[in-house]
Amino acid sequence: xxxxxxxxxxxxxxxxxxxxxxxxxxxxxxxxxxxxxxxxxxxxxxxxxxxxxxxxxxxxxxxxxxxxxxxxxxxxxxxxxxxxxxxxxxxxxxxxxxxxxxxxxxxxxxxxxxxxxxxxxxxxxxxxxxxxxxxxxxxxxxxxxxxxxxxxxxxxxxxxxxxxxxxxxxxxxxxxxxxxxxxxxxxxxxxxxxxxxxxxxxxxxxxxxxxxxxxxxxxxxxxxxxxxxxxxxxxxxxxxxxxxxxxxxxxxxxxxxxxxxxxxxxxxxxxxxxxxxxxxxxxxxxxxxxxxxxxxxxxxxxxxxxxxxxxxxxxxxxxxxxxxxxxxxxxxxxxxxxxxxxxxxxxxxxxxxxxx
Amino acid sequence: xxxxxxxxxxxxxxxxxxxxxxxxxxxxxxxxxxxxxxxxxxxxxxxxxxxxxxxxxxxxxxxxxxxxxxxxxxxxxxxxxxxxxxxxxxxxxxxxxxxxxxxxxxxxxxxxxxxxxxxxxxxxxxxxxxxxxxxxxxxxxxxxxxxxxxxxxxxxxxxxxxxxxxxxxxxxxxxxxxxxxxxxxxxxxxxxxxxxxxxxxxxxxxxxxxxxxxxxxxxxxxxxxxxxxxxxxxxxxxxxxxxxxxxxxxxxxxxxxxxxxxxxxxxx
Amino acid sequence: xxxxxxxxxxxxxxxxxxxxxxxxxxxxxxxxxxxxxxxxxxxxxxxxxxxxxxxxxxxxxxxxxxxxxxxxxxxxxxxxxxxxxxxxxxxxxxxxxxxxxxxxxxxxxxxxxxxxxxxxxxxxxxxxxxxxxxxxxxxxxxxxxxxxxxxxxxxxxxxxxxxxxxxxxxxxxxxxxxxxxxxxxxxxxxxxxxxxxxxxxxxxxxxxxxxxxxxxxxxxxxxxxxxxxxxxxxxxxxxxxxxxxxxxxxxxxxxxxxxxxxxxxxxxxxxxxxxxxxxxxxxxxxxxxxxxxxxxxxxxxxxxxxxxxxxxxxxxxxxxxxxxxxx
Numbered sequence: 001x002x003x004x005x006x007x008x009x010x011x012x013x014x015x016x017x018x019x020x021x022x023x024x025x026x027x028x029x030x031x032x033x034x035x036x037x038x039x040x041x042x043x044x045x046x047x048x049x050x051x052x053x054x055x056x057x058x059x060x061x062x063x064x065x066x067x068x069x070x071x072x073x074x075x076x077x078x079x080x081x082x083x084x085x086x087x088x089x090x091x092x093x094x095x096x097x098x099x100x101x102x103x104x105x106x107x108x109x110x111x112x113x114x115x116x117x118x119x120x121x122x123x124x125x126x127x128x129x130x131x132x133x134x135x136x137x138x139x140x141x142x143x144x145x146x147x148x149x150x151x152x153x154x155x156x157x158x159x160x161x162x163x164x165x166x167x168x169x170x171x172x173x174x175x176x177x178x179x180x181x182x183x184x185x186x187x188x189x190x191x192x193x194x195x196x197x198x199x200x201x202x203x204x205x206x207x208x209x210x211x212x213x214x215x216x217x218x219x220x221x222x223x224x225x226x227x228x229x230x231x232x233x234x235x236x237x238x239x240x241x242x243x244x245x246x247x248x249x250x251x252x253x254x255x256x257x258x259x260x261x262x263x264x265x266x267x268x269x270x271x272x273x274x275x276x277x278x279x280x281x282x283x284x285x286x287x288x289x290x291x292x293x294x295x296x297x298x299x300x301x302x303x304x305x306x307x308x309x310x311x312x313x314x315x316x317x318x319x320x321x322x323x324x325x326x327x328x329x330x331x332x333x334x335x336x337x338x339x340x341x342x343x344x345x346x347x348x349x350x351x352x353x354x355x356x
Numbered sequence: 357x358x359x360x361x362x363x364x365x366x367x368x369x370x371x372x373x374x375x376x377x378x379x380x381x382x383x384x385x386x387x388x389x390x391x392x393x394x395x396x397x398x399x400x401x402x403x404x405x406x407x408x409x410x411x412x413x414x415x416x417x418x419x420x421x422x423x424x425x426x427x428x429x430x431x432x433x434x435x436x437x438x439x440x441x442x443x444x445x446x447x448x449x450x451x452x453x454x455x456x457x458x459x460x461x462x463x464x465x466x467x468x469x470x471x472x473x474x475x476x477x478x479x480x481x482x483x484x485x486x487x488x489x490x491x492x493x494x495x496x497x498x499x500x501x502x503x504x505x506x507x508x509x510x511x512x513x514x515x516x517x518x519x520x521x522x523x524x525x526x527x528x529x530x531x532x533x534x535x536x537x538x539x540x541x542x543x544x545x546x547x548x549x550x551x552x553x554x555x556x557x558x559x560x561x562x563x564x565x566x567x568x569x570x571x572x573x574x575x576x577x578x579x580x581x582x583x584x585x586x587x588x589x590x591x592x593x594x595x596x597x598x599x600x601x602x603x604x605x606x607x608x609x610x611x612x613x614x615x616x617x618x619x620x621x622x623x624x
Numbered sequence: 625x626x627x628x629x630x631x632x633x634x635x636x637x638x639x640x641x642x643x644x645x646x647x648x649x650x651x652x653x654x655x656x657x658x659x660x661x662x663x664x665x666x667x668x669x670x671x672x673x674x675x676x677x678x679x680x681x682x683x684x685x686x687x688x689x690x691x692x693x694x695x696x697x698x699x700x701x702x703x704x705x706x707x708x709x710x711x712x713x714x715x716x717x718x719x720x721x722x723x724x725x726x727x728x729x730x731x732x733x734x735x736x737x738x739x740x741x742x743x744x745x746x747x748x749x750x751x752x753x754x755x756x757x758x759x760x761x762x763x764x765x766x767x768x769x770x771x772x773x774x775x776x777x778x779x780x781x782x783x784x785x786x787x788x789x790x791x792x793x794x795x796x797x798x799x800x801x802x803x804x805x806x807x808x809x810x811x812x813x814x815x816x817x818x819x820x821x822x823x824x825x826x827x828x829x830x831x832x833x834x835x836x837x838x839x840x841x842x843x844x845x846x847x848x849x850x851x852x853x854x855x856x857x858x859x860x861x862x863x864x865x866x867x868x869x870x871x872x873x874x875x876x877x878x879x880x881x882x883x884x885x886x887x888x889x890x891x892x893x894x895x896x897x898x899x900x901x902x903x904x905x906x907x908x909x910x911x912x913x914x915x916x917x918x919x920x921x922x923x924x925x926x927x928x929x930x931x932x933x934x935x936x937x938x939x940x941x942x943x944x945x946x947x948x949x950x951x
Contacts, residue, residue, distance in 0.1 A: 360738055360741060360742070361859075364734075364738045365738075367734060367735065367738065368735060368738050368739070371731070371735050372753070374827070375753070375757055375827075375831070377768070377772060378764075378765055378767075378768020378769050378771075378827070379757070379760070379764075379768060381768050381771045381772055382764060382767050382768040382771065385771055393767070393770070393771050393774075393777075394771075394776065394777045395771050395772075395777040395778070396777070436655075436658075436659065439652075439655060440659070455656060455659055458660065458663050458664055459663050461663055461664070461667070462663055462666075464884070464937055465667075465884075465888075465930060465933050465934065465937070466884070466885075466887050466888025466905065466929055466930070466933050467888055468888050468890060468905050468908055468909065468926070468929070469667070469670060469888070469908075469926045469929055469930045469933075470666055470667070472666075472670055472908060472922060472923065472926045473665070473667050473668075473669050473670040473926070474666045475912065475913075476666070476669040476670065476673055476919075476923075477665055477666050477669055480669075492662065493662075495662070496662035496663050496666075499659075499663070553759045556759075557759055557760060557761035557764075558761070559761060559762075559763060560888075560890060564912070564913065574761045574763050574764075577761075577763045577764075577767075578763055578891065581763075581891065581894065585767045585770060585771075589763075590767065592764075593760075593764040593767060593768075596760065596761065596764060597756060597760060600755070600756035600759050600760065601752060601753075601756045604751070604752045604755045605752055608748045608751070608752055613748045613751045613752070614744055614747050614748060614751065614842070617751055617835060617838050617839065618838055618839025618842065618843075619740070619747070619838065619839065619842040619843070
């Protein structure tokens, strides 16, 4: 089977550029998440892959075939829409069998196939229901079954979980991922929810302002953000200002050890990103990489505690796991915080936290 | 929902009474034994109903003509309104909008002017006094109604449904047949009923177009205005109000009447 | 735009590629021509014939003369003598509409407001009733009011039986009624009168008023009303400071549309108005098909009515677009 390749794809709406110079390869059988804030161009990109929008520039290849000029109804990539777009005037079974009916498959045959698909999404008994009689989760399963009925080469989902409540969302993420792994179908999911992307994807593409900011497996994206935007958008991050002098990082007038040797000109200003769970507040900690701090607020969030600190480098939040030997913290306490070298991600100061 | 103040309920009740009064009086007058419209009726009898529906050919033919013209013109109006509404919805270009504006003109302007013009037009083309001319004239007069209802219906179609159909292999034609048409059916039917009921009741345009060659029920009454009203005409009134109530009840049964009339659908 | 791309299929090798789109285009052009033919030609013909020449003996020929407009504005005998009789008819068209339209809107407004506060189900029932009344032919409505206002079985009889007529005679109100043309020497009499004409016309457009006001009032945001009430506004203050200002444009727009509608009313005027106070619509009917038979002059009067109606329609359109721009 074949990979889906996007070559230098661009999309303009009037004078506004929605998608800019995207080069991507979606490998066969993998699940890729397009992750980004609203308006970053991820849905436009998905619609171009589906054939619902025409790229202003660039090429789409499915294996060796150029499909750039192929309209949506020829590509027949199954797609699950944000509000599912189930046809209210048809029963569940006819929704699922829609693509087969268009192909001209006989009624018995297509209903048989539709029932198999409904069985796949555990809705075998719901064929004769009306769409209005289904719950949100059931609707989503029907939408998935419907999109899979045509055995698409590529399976597209546009914010598939946004119409579901929080609890159901997590269940469906796992279920969808398991289904996708079973069917080994090339799948692209658009989402703004990083947990969703992390749960399901083999590869995450972080987008902002129509560009791909970083492409990689979920753990890479989280632990090795390519730039300040990704560091900020994925998970929680503390940002601290610093400078680089002769290859080492300085925050305030202190020198900090780092893992990656920063490749910056002498004296250039940098932004340092630190994940809240990385700093240490334990009683025993290395002598290096310390900052003095004062506790300004303590927030209990169940299994962890957020300790809000005031440091010479600025405010910082540290996530402290509550274990057996957990310390007690009180507002006003003075203490030291240790920043492990591996926790410090250094970016140029000009890069913004979050593209507007 | 907020409960209405008692004074508001009284006001609505009064409005209902005034609105119903002429209709009730006319309905009762149909029972008159004599030839004059009296209320309360004298010598109550159902003889006028027999006259209207059975024994007097004038009324029978008129009712037949009314029915044929109403059904025919409403059907043509719906058929003509569909492409116009579809073009506006699909492309919303100035040309389509101008065409729709043109089609709405006869309904918006005084019917007597349109009637006079149609009279001239059919006289030139030789259609004056034929049922076909009457059907086409009413279709032109009332095409605005299905145009409005179908447009409202099309606006209610979720565009994601069209995209969904496309990703499942449907061409524009197939999408239209399998998604757009079935979903807008109640609105098409409403447009049909609106045009039909109004055509059934219309007589000014019909007067100029028929050129005394044939008559509809309301035209027959209009033509004998000078001789005064008779209880047989009141039977016609009962028939017509019944047709209206049934037609609009059907619209309400199969469609959303408040939304069709422009209510905000997000409420309730 | 981009969505167009969905429509354009790849050229299929198996079928003649170019025929179907051409046929579609031809059908589209034919359809547009037909719409123009049926909806525009009648109006153009009226305008063209209004410039035609009347020939003695009920016929007319094409021409280009303004004699019929001259006659409308100055009378048939102009320039020897002046007669404003047709201008007067136009005035009566405007006059009746000018009284009846605001009456309908003012009474329909509170009704519609209450209607939109009801449950969806109750609204549906009301709407069926209103639409049935709205679509009921003018001849039937006039028939009903004819009975209701007749001397033998209508309102005068009721008032007589209740003794109100005698009371009015005793208190002098009867003379006031006579002055207003609502009474004969012995009894109250409503046919023919301005009262009866305007009453029937208001009744005729009342359901239209409700239907036209309905969208604006049902979209009225209830939370703004509630906000005003929490700030101490009573029902009247709410009406004056919140509701009326938000629906001012629809109110005026509705009045204008009803006004245009009433310009063309025929039966109510012929039955309830005094012949000396008949309208342009009645006169057009007389010229085109009635006793006088002068098609070009009938057409000229139609053009005047058309222009008058058109002016008010354009006015309401400007109003609506102005309101949309401000939103």
